[in-house]
Every structure is written in C-alpha cells, then in structure tokens.
C-alpha cells in the first residue's frame with residue numbers, strides 16, 4: 001500500500017536530507033512506484049510474496065541519520081538485511097530498530113554514528129551478523145546483545161564503547177572484535193578461538209587472551225575462585241615443564257655416556273651413515289656444494305652456493321658485514337634485506353633452532369635445487385649448522401600478495417584479470433613442484449600470502465618452498481560445510497592432532513585455497529579472528545555468495561560467473577577432509593580452464609598495478 005512507500009521514502013530522505021537530488025538520480029525511491037517492481041536502488045525483494053528482504057545502500061555519501069522508525073514500520077518483519085556501510089551517517093541507532101524483528105544482518109560500519117547502542121537490539125533474536133565497527137559509539141554494550149544465540153559475527157572495534165565486556169558465547173561466533181574501545185575490567189571466560197587482536201587497545205581491559213593479567217580482586221567470590229584455579233594451573237604447568245626438562249637432561253646424559261663407549265673394531269662410530277650406505281659428512285663436501293666460508297672449521301657448516309651467476313664469490317663474511325634491514329619476523333625466524341656492493345639486493349632468512357638436523361636440511365636444499373620452476377623463487381645460497389640456518393634469496397622489490405591485498409591500497413589496483421593471472425601461474429608452479437618433489441616428500445609446507453612475492457616486472461613468485469617443515473599439525477576440526485554442522489570442538493588452523501599423519505601436499509592445497517579466498521574476498525586469512533574458509537562456507541550455505549567478493553573486484557568487466565567458478569575451486573581446496581581436496585595438478589587444470597574462458601571472453605584485463613611501485 002501507499003503508506004508503506006511513504007515510510008520508505010521518508011527513510012531515504014532522512015538518510016540524505018541535504019541532497020534533494022536523490023529523488024532525481026533515477027534510484028526509483030518514490031511513492032508512485034513499487035520497490036519490488038521497479039528495482040529501487042539497493043532494494044531486493046522475495047520472488048514469491050514480493051516482500052522487501054534487503055536494503056543495501058553502501059558508500060553513497062549519505063550524511064543524514066538512520067530513521068529506523070520509518071524503515072521498520074514500512075517493511076515490518078520482512079527485512080532480512082540492512083547495510084549502510086561506508087556512509088557519513090550521524091546520530092544513534094534508534095530503539096525502533098527492534099521493529100525490524102527479523103533482521104539477520106545489520107551492517108553499519110564506517111559511519112559517524114554515536115551514542116549508546118540501544119538495548120532493544122537484543123530483541124532481534126535472529127540477528128546473525130552485527131557490524132558497527134569504525135563509528136563513535138559510546139556507553140556500555142547492552143548485555144542482552146551477548147545473549148542472542150546463533151550470532152555469527154559481532155564487530156564493534158574502533159569505537160569508544162566503555163564499561164565491562166558482557167559474556168558472549170564465543171564458541172559459535174566466527175568473527176568477534178571489540179578492539180580499540182574503552183572497555184575495562186576482566187575479559188569473561190567465553191570459550192572460542194579468538195586471539196588477543198580481537199580485544200587489543202582497550203587500556204583497562206585485562207585477562208586472557210590479552211597479555212595483561214588482571215589485578216587480584218576480593219570483591220567477588222567467584223572471581224577469586226577463578227584466580228586460585230588459574231594459579232593452581234600455572235604452578236602445575238611449571239612443575240610439569242620442570243619434570244620434562246629434568247627428564248630430557250637425564251636422557252641426554254645417558255645417551256652421551258653410551259656414545260662415548262667405543263665399540264671394539266668400530267672406528268667411525270661418530271660419522272652418520274646415509275640410507276644408501278654412504279658417509280653423509282663426505283657427501284656434503286662433494287663438488288656439488290662449493291664451500292666458500294667455513295664457520296665451524298672441520299665441519300660441513302659453510303655458505304653453500306646454489307646459483308653460480310647470482311651468488312658468485314658470495315662469502316659468509318660478506319653477509320655478516322653488510323648493512324641489513326629487518327623486513328619482518330615470521331614464525332621461523334627473521335628476514336633481512338642485505339645490500340652488498342655491485343650486487344642485486346638479497347633477502348636473507350635467518351632461522352634459529354629449526355629442529356632439523358644439519359645434514360637433513362642440506363639434503364633437502366639439494367633436492368629442491370634440482371626441481372626448478374620459473375615462478376618459484378630458488379635459494380641462491382645457504383648456510384646450515386645444527387643451531388642456525390641462513391637462506392639467501394634474491395630480494396623482490398614489489399612486496400607480497402598479502403601487502404597488495406591488505407596493505408594501504410586494499411587491493412584497489414589489483415584487478416580481477418590480474419588476480420586470475422596470478423592464481424593461474426601460482427597453481428601451475430605449485431603443481432609442478434609437487435610432481436617433481438613428491439618422491440622426496442617435500443611440499444611447500446607453510447604457504448601464505450606473504451610467500452607470494454612480486455618481482456621488478458610485477459610477476460608473482462612463490463618463495464620459501466620446502467624451506468622447513470613447521471611444527472604445524474594436521475587440522476582435526478575441518479572447516480567445510482560438514483564440520484559446520486558440528487556445534488562443538490571447532491579448532492583454529494593448525495590445532496594438534498596427535499594420531500593422524502599429515503599429508504603435506506594436501507595441506508599445501510588447503511593453504512593455496514585460502515590464498516584464493518584472500519584474492520576473491522579481499523579479506524585476510526586471520527583478520528578479526530576470522531577463519532576465512534569457514535566464513536566463506538557459511539556465507540555460501542546461507543546463499544549470500546554474492547556478499548563474499550571483494551568490493552574492489554566488482555568493476556565493469558569483471559565476470560561474476562568466473563568469480564563464482566574460482567570460488568568453487570577455493571572451496572574444494574579448503575575441503576574439510578584432506579581426502580576430499582583435489583591434487584594441485586587438478587587445481588591447476590580447473591583454474592587454467594577459467595583463465596581460458598576469461599581470455600575467450602576478451603575482457604581479460606592485463607596484470608596491472610597503478611603507479612611505479614606497489615605502495616604498502
């Protein structure tokens with residue numbers, strides 16, 4: 001009826017009170033047309049009963065306020081999604097928002113909203129995704145909000161919300177972030193897998209997972225009981241660690257004593273013997289590795305040159321003396337940019353205490369050096385001792401895929417065509433390496449978007465292939481749709497699985513799938529405590545596939561069909577069980593087919609960054 005249109009038009013006018021042109025923009029919002037017939041901008045309706053289901057008006061420079069009263073009286077219970085992200089709306093969220101009592105998704109981030117979040121929000125019992133991040137909200141979080149069961153995202157970071165944090169049930173939440181507010185007091189024990197970054201930058205918030213302990217309090221019996229349990233656990237932990245250390249020392253002493261006892265007739269008992277019966281120490285000194293500088297004289301620890309052109313005459317001393325710039329600290333060690341006279345810049349990875357014995361590591365580097373793909377960055381030299389390893393690569397000047405997608409430019413200049421080209425060549429490179437190194441059992445082992453680097457010509461390379469097998473273990477709680485049905489026991493990536501062996505090649509496929517998802521969604525794999533594969537799966541299940549894609553991709557010329565095809569490949573790669581994941585060779589074929597389609601449709605955009613270099 002007409003009243004309902006009048007109310008919706010009033011809602012729109014309040015969003016943009018200073019822009020009388022809204023009605024002239026051809027957006028359809030007027031009392032004479034039907035929102036479901038004439039496609040009002042941002043309005044989607046049910047096909048059957050023709051009811052307004054979604055109102056999505058993002059980034060339209062609205063400067064007014066949210067007239068929830070008119071909107072919710074107008075659309076009543078039919079509205080499922082309200083999204084006003086990235087405008088400049090002011091004022092608060094009116095209590096009347098509860099009139100939209102079937103709202104599932106409420107996205108209001110990136111505005112200038114202020115005031116307290118209304119308590120009436122907790123009356124919207126079906127609320128699943130709630131995002132009010134990046135506004136100026138103040139006051140306390142209504143405790144009822146934490147009691148809505150089935151909530152999947154709660155994002156309220158970057159506001160000025162104060163008071164205590166109510167107790168959410170975090171085990172079922174996929175995204176949770178209240179960082180950078182003014183919250184105070186202890187973080188309640190809420191379960192879930194969220195790390196400190198979901199709570200950071202609240203000066204007076206304390207307790208796990210933050211690094212900051214809460215001061216002991218006597219005011220509440222239950223709190224002091226929690227504290228004494230905590231303390232008991234800490235002391236028990238110390239005692240256990242002490243016991244383990246003592247056992248290790250005793251075992252070491254016993255094994256040293258045994259080793260020292262020479263056996264009659266055995267003169268080489270201290271030299272390890274290889275599987276083929278050869279003497280490993282001698283192997284390492286063969287002409288395949290040219291020792292340039294020996295750190296520990298008399299041992300095989302030396303800078304080993306693998307690429308005669310790039311690392312000619314490179315000496316360990318040169319690396320030690322040259323000025324080095326720390327580029328980052330990863331999970332295995334630090335990475336330095338080193339510039340030596342008359343040489344291209346080098347990237348030197350320093351790994352301490354890898355746990356891989358010297359000779360095993362050297363053999364691994366040797367195997368890797370035999371299998372080369374032009375899109376996999378080879379080590380040009382390395383040094384290995386039992387305590388420390390150095391790997392020397394060519395420095396790549398255009399940063400990593402991670403920075404390109406999540407750096408200051410947020411992937412704005414990384415077009416769909418460029419992403420597809422990078423995905424195709426990375427899949428091809430990984431498939432090639434898997435095939436060549438399968439017998440040696442050497443997969444990449446730790447693939448992340450920081451390991452995809454761009455060279456001077458802005459071509460993508462995989463780096464750190466097979467460098468080290470991290471102590472990351474097989475995931476027991478997978479992230480595919482099957483696992484989402486299980487309500488408990490969900491685990492973050494890399495959770496311990498003591499019994500099942502890990503298939504490194506299928507782990508690579510999973511990691512590659514996550515990289516594809518990062519390229520498709522523009523989200524990082526661990527942003528906001530979010531497990532990307534799990535989030536995408538749940539969005540697709542809820543039939544919100546269109547909402548997962550990076551907005552920077554929704555340009556003229558981008559094929560949604562091929563984006564969905566690539567998304568399906570990524571979902572297969574991140575299948576719950578390793579057995580359901582395709583091999584990299586199959587992945588490569590599927591992506592190549594999408595690329596061919598793209599080429600045929602002649603809308604393939606060239607791989608392009610704008611500007612001289614990628615700004616990070």
Ligand SMILES: Nc1ncnc2c1ncn2[C@@H]1O[C@H](COP(=O)(O)OP(=O)(O)OP(=O)(O)O)[C@@H](O)[C@H]1O
Pocket residue numbers: 327328329330331332333334335347393394395396397399400446448450451453463464
């Ligand atoms: N050859 C290279 N040239 C230029 N930048 C590099 C090179 N190798 C790595 N980097 C960048 O240096 C930073 C630190 O790298 P590093 O490998 O130490 O960390 P990581 O990849 O985040 O973690 P991990 O140790 O788990 O692999 C990353 O941003 C990475 O993209």
